[in-house]
Amino acid sequence: xxxxxxxxxxxxxxxxxxxxxxxxxxxxxxxxxxxxxxxxxxxxxxxxxxxxxxxxxxxxxxxxxxxxxxxxxxxxxxxxxxxxxxxxxxxxxxxxxxxxxxxxxxxxxxxxxxxxxxxxxxxxxxxxxxxxxxxxxxxxxxxxxxxxxxxxx
DNA sequence: GCCAACGTTGGC
DNA sequence: GCCAACGTTGGC
Numbered sequence: 001x002x003x004x005x006x007x008x009x010x011x012x013x014x015x016x017x018x019x020x021x022x023x024x025x026x027x028x029x030x031x032x033x034x035x036x037x038x039x040x041x042x043x044x045x046x047x048x049x050x051x052x053x054x055x056x057x058x059x060x061x062x063x064x065x066x067x068x069x070x071x072x073x074x075x076x077x078x079x080x081x082x083x084x085x086x087x088x089x090x091x092x093x094x095x096x097x098x099x100x101x102x103x104x105x106x107x108x109x110x111x112x113x114x115x116x117x118x119x120x121x122x123x124x125x126x127x128x129x130x131x132x133x134x135x136x137x138x139x140x141x142x143x144x145x146x147x148x149x150x151x152x153x
Numbered sequence: 154g155c156c157a158a159c160g161t162t163g164g165c
Numbered sequence: 166g167c168c169a170a171c172g173t174t175g176g177c
Contacts, residue, residue: 007174035160055175056175132159133175134160134175136174
């Protein structure tokens with residue numbers, strides 16, 4: 001099993017929104033970055049555990065845990081001119097963008113802030129805390145995963 | 154709102 | 166294939 005972290009702007013889609021979805025499950029649409037796309041297409045497997053991260057907000061940080069429940073398939077929002085994620089270059093016969101389905105597991109007991117993650121020595125090599133990191137999906141090692149769960153307590 | 158970092162686009 | 170221009174991300 002693999003571990004991941006996925007970012008979302010809470011104004012757009014928050015951990016509470018996910019919890020309130022039917023079956024507490026939603027497709028992770030709108031990713032328009034090839035590296036992130038490749039991870040969803042090739043590496044994310046059913047049962048993988050994922051941190052939900054709130055970005056671009058007052059206190060950026062980890063707010064919950066979720067699980068992959070459907071593996072990579074075409075992101076249909078790329079085909080719909082009505083959505084802000086429309087991409088005319090994505091052909092339904094040959095989709096450019098992919099997504100996975102994610103199911104809510106729980107909120108963390110509190111927001112584990114980016115500032116706190118940056119202070120943790122065990123996490124100093126984590127992609128998230130590196131300067132200039134802009135990937136919205138990234139792998140988390142088992143050591144990092146466990147270190148973050150320790151921080152939560 | 155600013156701006157650094159980074160990805161993408163497109164002319165050549 | 167290079168690289169300047171441009172757009173986006175996201176912390177602060």
